Amino acid sequence: MRTLCINLKTPQESSSAEAFLILSPRVQFRFPHFIFVEIESTSHFFGGEVGSLNKALEIAGKFSSDAAAAIADTPAAAQMFARWRPSYVAPRGKEQEGFRGLGLDALKDLEGLHPWPQKKPIEHMISFFHTLGVHGLEDVLNFRSNSLRERWGDFGVLLWNRLHSQDAQVISPLVPRDPLVGYGYFDDPLGAVPLLMARLKPHLDILFARLAGLSRYAQKLDVILHCEYSDKRYPFSIEPVSPTRDQELFEDLLEKKLSQLTLENPIREFEISLFDVPEKVQQLDFFEPRDNTEDRWRRLISFAKQSQCEMGFLQMEASHFPEQSFRLVTDWPEDFKAHDLIERQDEALQIKSVYAKGLSVSPRPSLLLEKPQPLNTFEVQKLRFVSSLPSERIESSWWQISVQELKNRDYYFALSHQGQLLWVFKDRINSQVYLHGYFD
Known part of the structure; x- marks a missing residue:
């Protein structure tokens, strides 16, 4: 079993593991900031183990600016390498080769899914090895299991098993249960929109990272701002015209909404809740038009809706009279789907996107x-x-x-x-x- 360990280095909620479901269904969080992912059967989707590691670091950047990761055969060795050899990928079946050059302090991080019950026994063990003149981790491999058992009992056997990849630690599939919510408290209350957005963005980064890991779309974002010198609250919602994972769109709509508020007092704390729905699955083929105008339309109409402005497309209805035969809709009409038009001039080809082709022959x-x-x-x-x-x-x-x-x-x-x-x-x-x- 190949295991990827991500060390986020700052305390996190257990729900942070959901963001890494994009890498594998087998993900496990370990307090305070470790994520373990079994990538044996999924790494090929990302171009191999190095691709999986780089993708994990990209996701981890939403949670911590100095996150580290490593890959090994066992969770214990993967955690140790993430701490002492960041971005290291241990050879399959030969993770002990990565022990070379590491000091005995690395034993403190040889844990995996189950941390050491106490730190004192491992510290005592390290001190004992130093008195024997053993200062490198690779030299500890020469000790037999019986020798460690006689000296430290079951704890010594556990250490020997982890050093020799014999400690079985199974990563179970993650079943998401936590709501997509965030909370923040300001030691220094804020009243300026740019400062509020700067403090809200890390929470949005985490929520949308979890959203992507869950393969869900965001339908609505609820925000509650609490004032400093009163019980005044500012609740409002951000809801694009259709569910999406476009975080930039939500941030733009949120910033516009904040700029329209007149705050009586600076903001002391905030609550944000993201409501999700199943994602839309689209099978794209070679002939799919390259210009995704539909996505840009959703952004435009979402801004219009935020500004209480009604806009959309006139959809034809089955009505006898023309003024009753159209209805305003916000969804991108099927008649407006783009089609590729190939223009030939001499020996050159040019492909253009054509919209609403049927309107050119419409009698109305x-x-x-x-x-x-x-x-x-x-x-x-x-x-x-x-x-x-x-x-x-x-x-x-x-x-x-x-x-x-x-x-x-x-x-x-x-x-x-x-x-x-x-x-x-x-x-x-x-x-x-x-x-x-x-x-x-």
Whole structure:
């Protein structure tokens, strides 16, 4: 079994282990700051053991700026190497080769999933070896198991087993149970947005690292700010238009929200809660358009929603009348999915992304007025109708009760004096002409 040990060096919550589930389902936290990952069957996903180690260090950077890691056959040796030989990958089946050059103090870190019950016995053992003239860890390997048993009993046997990769320590699959929450207390209360963001960001880094390890998406972020000189609280939520793991988007929305607050007092403490949902699984192929405009759209509409601004796409509905046949939606419509357009010029090829290809042949305009605009006689005379016959006729249903609700329209294509292609209709009841839309 190959084990990766990450030494975060600063005390952490046990939930920090969730961030490393991306490396393997077998992850275990050991107080106060050790993470053990079994990578025997998963390292090839990251290009080998070195790739797994580099990925672990990348994740660990969210928790600690000076984290260290190492790989060995056993958790005990991996922990020791993480402390004394950072980024070391012990040869498979020959982890004792890494003992060369290490002093006896390294024995204090030869623990793994189960720390030494007490430090005094191992310190006494180190002192005893020094009196014998043994100062290197590799020299301790020459002692037999019986010799250590006679001197230190079961503790000596345990040491011999760990030195010779005989101490079986099984890393079990991690079952996440902790909520995605964070809490912070300021010794010096803060009131400036940049300072608040700087203190909130490390907590966001950890939450989103755990989110990625859990293969989940963030749906909403709840924040509660507590004032220093009163019981005033500022609760608010950050919710993009769709679930995402885009931490930068959440930070931008959070910073904008903070800038809109008028704080009565400096902030003493804060609470943050991240609500997660299952991630969206998409199978991308070679022909997937390279320009991911859909993601950029989600960022834009999330900012608009944060500013109480309504925006989106007009989605077609099954309705008889044009003004009732569109509905504002925020999701990226299927009709707007990008397709690759290949242009050939001489012997050169250029690939472009084309959107809403179907609109180019639509018989109705893409820019529709919410309410038809009546045109006076002078405005109608300035129009140049494309044909004398209507392109479309719409009539009310026969079961309409009120005469005022009756609608009988003849639609025409017309050009304005500015060259715009318009969509107009004539009311067949009162002969009034209306402007209803523009072809872009």
